[in-house]
């Protein structure tokens with residue numbers, strides 16, 4: 577079955593969707609089970625993705641990228657996540673946060689930091705979450721203090737993709753202390769991972785997304801040059817909010833890729849498995865489960881692609897991004913849950929693709945803002 581169809585992908589994103597499909601079938605799907613088991617960082621797949629021109633290419637042509645727009649990045653996300661979520665996240669996070677430098681950084685920062693990412697000589701990541709909170713962007717305590725011609729960073733970051741592997745990170749830190757203006761208290765910085773006072777180790781082993789690596793960073797009087805501040809001091813919260821609007825649409829695509837994998841697996845299984853003298857797809861209860869899975873997937877997919885267009889056009893972006901993230905990622909949890917039921921006892925075997933999808937589906941409902949937070953945003957930003 578072809579559930580991840582070309583429609584509703586707009587015409588200009590279909591070529592890259594086809595390239596991403598071919599790449600995923602050749603380079604991700606065949607090694608997905610092995611990486612899942614070993615939990616190793618998929619350097620070889622990342623390098624192959626770079627060679628295929630599918631990594632870090634949302635950066636503009638001026639800095640060596642292809643300038644892929646939101647819809648093109650979403651098309652790649654759906655295909656990669658259908659093949660394996662952990663490897664997909666690693667490929668998509670290789671430039672995570674660099675877009676903030678492109679949008680707000682100085683010309684000198686862009687020249688020095690963006691070209692190596694777009695030309696795939698370096699990888700990056702975005703450091704926002706902390707051990708004590710990931711949801712509350714105005715509750716984070718990592719601080720950046722100006723001292724002479726340097727910033728001195730102190731605090732901890734947690735869950736940061738590529739914290740150990742990256743060459744540099746875009747990092748969110750507190751630069752002000754105004755209780756009446758808490759959104760203005762944060763700034764964004766470029767932090768090279770070889771800076772003195774920067775230390776990172778991997779977070780403990782995860783149940784899913786095994787081929788993606790997150791780290792725990794300790795910043796102990798970590799000194800970076802003054803010109804590593806991105807844009808204006810105090811504008812970090814707003815930069816992140818804008819960045820997450822695009823990111824959350826793409827995370828909707830993470831969920832859709834996972835949901836598509838769950839539907840494909842379940843469909844194939846029920847047409848093959850026999851019980852009571854017939855294949856189980858003949859039971860109406862089974863048919864209804866598959867119908868419900870498709871109802872949820874197709875509604876979430878239409879919403880996500882509609883949201884991609886609206887966010888790109890700056891139409892109530894925060895509202896549409898939160899809707900897409902919630903719908904796409906919950907399609908993944910719902911479809912994988914139903915698929916597991918249809919698979920019977922075999923559902924729990926680690927070797928089954930569906931059991932990987934089921935475990936992976938637990939994560940996009942949390943990262944880039946838990947869906948409870950998305951629901952807050954949907955309500956608060958409802959167009960009036």
Ligand SMILES: Cc1cc2nc3c(=O)[nH]c(=O)nc-3n(C[C@H](O)[C@H](O)[C@H](O)COP(=O)(O)OP(=O)(O)OC[C@H]3O[C@@H](n4cnc5c(N)ncnc54)[C@H](O)[C@@H]3O)c2cc1C
Nearest residue numbers: 702703704705709710711735736737942943944945946948
């Ligand atoms: C695989 C993975 C990759 C990640 N990658 C990155 C990364 O690259 N960079 C990065 O910075 N972070 C990353 N994260 C962190 C992720 O963004 C945070 O886990 C997430 O924001 C939630 O933060 P928390 O875990 O501290 O949960 P908390 O903030 O402690 O929230 C726990 C729960 O409380 C509830 N809750 C909290 N506040 C509210 C509220 N206001 N309203 C309603 N309910 C609420 C929700 O149910 C929420 O799930 C990653 C996480 C995972 C699992």
